[in-house]
Amino acid sequence: MGIDPNFDKNRETAGEENGVTVWGPVEPPETLGIHGTHVAVDYDICVADGACLENCPVDVFTWVDTPDHPESETKVEPTREDQCIDCMLCVDICPVDAIDVDPGRAGRT
Numbered sequence: 224m225g226i227d228p229n230f231d232k233n234r235e236t237a238g239e240e241n242g243v244t245v246w247g248p249v250e251p252p253e254t255l256g257i258h259g260t261h262v263a264v265d266y267d268i269c270v271a272d273g274a275c276l277e278n279c280p281v282d283v284f285t286w287v288d289t290p291d292h293p294e295s296e297t298k299v300e301p302t303r304e305d306q307c308i309d310c311m312l313c314v315d316i317c318p319v320d321a322i323d324v325d326p327g328r329a330g331r332t
């Protein structure tokens with residue numbers, strides 16, 4: 224199952240990392256929540272495939288280390304989600320459906 228597109232209604236914010244809002248629950252190292260709001264990455268699904276980061280036309284994503292997470296020990300942080308042009312490439316390319324993009328969520332953190 225992929226990222227919940229209604230996570231902003233179903234989850235509570237749990238702080239910020241690298242300037243990005245995190246939606247809980249968060250219990251490191253196994254549970255890391257969803258990172259980002261306009262561009263959201265479910266860290267508990269992400270397998271660090273990297274296609275989103277390599278192909279995003281405006282370089283929204285940055286690698287971060289997530290040691291001991293069961294799916295992968297690096298993740299993509301949407302550090303420049305404010306630059307997103309809503310092309311949906313990352314949503315379509317992610318092999319595990321870990322990303323959701325919704326401009327309507329922007330600023331609603």
Ligand code: SF4
Binds near residue numbers: 280281283309312
């Ligand atoms: S929707 Fe397009 S511009 Fe926005 S983060 Fe994904 S690949 Fe980048």
